[in-house]
């Protein structure tokens with residue numbers, strides 16, 4: 001029998017660029033070749049590929065020295081039956097077609113809507129792959145697997161680096177190093193969620209896996225299979241979506257056909273996979289001497305199964321290189337065949353063909369490629385678009401949005417919101433807007449509201465705490481009630497609550513600190529970061545603060561870790577104007593001289609925001625040392641996190657009071673000590689590192705505690721069932737900032753409106769009768785006054801530190817309360833026509849706008865417009881515009897203001913005759929970018945010819961004056977100046 005012909009003319013770079021002409025020649029020359037550049041036999045004809053897939057005994061998936069096994073561990077993809085069969089069966093329950101339709105399809109719809117919105121916000125020129133397909137596929141996969149401990153961005157990074165390592169035929173050490181880092185990160189993320197899934201059954205893959213009867217998958221196999229699922233499960237839908245979109249955009253006649261006949265979306269999906277299979281090549285190994293396509297293959301021969309080629313075999317498909325959605329249906333090989341046929345096929349089909357493609361083409365009217373930015377495509381092991389910049393003519397509203405007034409007119413449900421933290425309060429705010437007549441009751445286990453705003457946000461970030469002011473206003477509405485000191489699940493069973501309200505929203509968050517899970521993590525002297533933050537915020541249930549001694553090790557590189565390091569490194573003087581608990585701060589931080597802050601990633605992959613590191617770099621009396629950051633290979637200016645870490649040592653501090661040592665690339669191994677902490681031991685690439693410590697603070701995330709009423713993160717849409725909903729961290733898992741909660745709350749209000757409209761929930765229940773010991777909003781106002789009056793010099797308040805003290809103050813009728821006006825009584829005035837145009841991220845500017853409407857009543861006829869709903873062409877020369885806009889990111893406008901700003905800059909409308917005044921909301925601690933967002937809009941307005949009048953107002957969220965007060969004072973000044981010429 002002849003030996004396989006040698007194709008020494010084939011090179012890997014050519015394959016990567018465009019494998020199709022190479023494959024065409026290989027197929028013409030027989031279909032099985034020895035390719036020295038790849039070190040494998042490439043199998044390229046449909047028939048030969050098919051044959052290998054049907055005989056796993058001869059063509060084994062269990063390749064010795066497989067790159068995939070090295071990169072991801074030994075997954076079922078590299079095993080043969082019966083082992084493969086067992087693992088495959090265990091992986092299946094969450095991926096069955098019925099489950100995909102029943103459970104995941106709505107997830108895909110929600111995610112597609114969300115990432116399309118983000119694409120639209122980026123504006124024409126955005127990249128369909130990286131701004132839509134990739135985050136959409138990653139977030140959907142994250143939810144299906146149940147990896148609540150990770151972000152979709154993590155999955156994208158992991159998938160790419162693991163895939164790169166799997167295809168690392170060139171043996172590049174850098175590629176291996178990145179792959180290994182992701183390998184460890186996936187394992188850590190799994191360690192975090194598996195116990196939780198074990199305790200909380202849900203629909204996710206991990207949870208289902210843990211309850212297969214009579215089978216327990218060993219942890220190493222779970223890890224390997226999850227990595228394989230992240231590798232293939234992300235890029236397959238992403239690349240199918242990207243290539244399908246590109247194909248349709250470049251074949252207008254077929255696009256019209258598909259848009260006219262939605263049943264063709266599935267055909268478009270299959271034809272895309274045939275045309276450019278996302279998983280282009282995988283490996284097999286021959287177990288004994290055999291023959292394939294007429295040539296000899298020796299035992300042990302390594303094969304590359306070329307799906308990209310087999311799917312274009314001209315003996316099976318006519319004119320195979322042509323994309324044609326109407327071609328006769330024949331089985332393509334993109335999902336494999338035989339026992340290894342892809343388990344995620346139903347997921348990919350629903351994700352791409354049922355949801356993302358139709359929604360994309362329906363919403364982005366006139367979608368098109370950008371003429372001067374041609375799309376790029378590459379790869380042969382995995383092939384997909386590497387960029388696809390797009391533009392569009394207009395954007396259609398999502399079909400699922402229910403108009404607010406319709407729902408509002410219909411009914412007035414009574415809704416209980418459990419948890420008065422930011423998620424609960426934003427939910428109440430969004431519900432109040434959607435159902436102005438609804439009765440909303442916000443319950444909290446503490447006698448005080450505001451959850452993490454009061455007890456989780458770092459005391460020295462008062463700007464972030466200022467969001468409480470808008471919640472204070474919320475509770476002044478007649479139909480919004482605060483009911484404190486009521487613990488649902490303890491004082492009132494959840495069932496009783498559900499019986500008393502038309503809908504219940506659980507927003508109780510996640511309170512427990514996730515343990516390190518290494519030997520010694522329960523030794524005395526190990527503390528959770530959440531507890532430390534609560535102590536510094538005088539949380540009523542925490543008791544007395546411990547001393548942390550001289551040497552503290554903080555484990556974790558997230559923003560919570562940064563908060564802890566900063567608060568421990570600051571002295572009492574550095575806390576001027578805050579509401580820190582001085583006694584707790586002195587006990588915790590008084591003796592601290594050395595802080596080690598240790599994380600497992602390199603700086604560029606760390607979870608901290610660079611701005612947090614920059615803030616630490618600027619702390620007086622603090623010196624920084626950086627270990628193992630590996631910054632040499634990263635050019636300055638290319639990576640904000642790496643730059644921030646570099647900045648730590650840019651200006652050495654002389655005679656520092658505290659030294660902070662930053663360690664990168666280290667994972668905790670164990671904590672040692674005789675009865676209490678003496679040292680922490682970490683493992684890194686160069687072996688173990690031992691750090692002496694008097695205390696250890698773990699900042700590696702949060703977990704549910706025993707009182708949690710539902711499994712956090714298990715109901716990602718926010719609906720447990722009609723009538724029971726989740727918000728905040730209970731909905732998403734312990735991720736998300738305060739502004740994120742506001743966005744989510746609006747979505748949840750829409751969902752509840754949908755349920756009401758569909759008749760899934762009703763209206764008219766009576767609510768919960770009084771609960772013994774409950775407190776109300778008046779009670780909180782008394783506590784508030786007492787805490788502010790009792791503030792020590794240089795502090796904004798002194799918080800009452802026990803439940804008893806809080807309850808006593810809440811009931812003390814002798815505490816004088818300032819008058820407040822019920823908000824429903826406010827009336828609009830007549831007079832100068834004024835438009836307040838607000839741009840907000842977390843709601844503060846909206847509150848200011850509402851306040852201006854009330855405060856200016858009588859002197860002006862005020863309308864309030866969200867800048868997100870406005871276009872420059874709406875600006876009217878007969879009105880005075882009051883622009884109230886905050887700043888986000890690094891001196892940027894809020895997300896909601898981006899389209900308006902972009903329209904000003906790109907379209908340059910003629911705004912001569914339009915008059916406006918500007919009020920910037922920001923935080924002075926962002927020195928260089930203080931209130932820059934408002935300036936960007938004001939400058940763009942002026943550049944279009946609009947005239948700015950009056951003083952430029954500014955508000956510092958970290959300062960003592962409420963934004964509403966500052967804004968009203970500013971607006972009165974502006975009006976006085978502006979009124980005369982108009983009159």
Ligand SMILES: Cc1cc2nc3c(=O)[nH]c(=O)nc-3n(C[C@H](O)[C@H](O)[C@H](O)COP(=O)(O)O)c2cc1C
Pocket residue numbers: 463464839840841842843844845846885886887888889890891892894921922923924926929930931932957
């Ligand atoms: C992530 C983040 C980034 C911010 N960046 C800036 C900034 O660069 N400059 C600034 O002046 N304020 C900045 N701020 C402060 C906000 O602008 C300020 O809190 C404002 O009052 C928020 O108003 P809003 O609720 O209407 O969005 C930032 C706040 C956050 C949470």
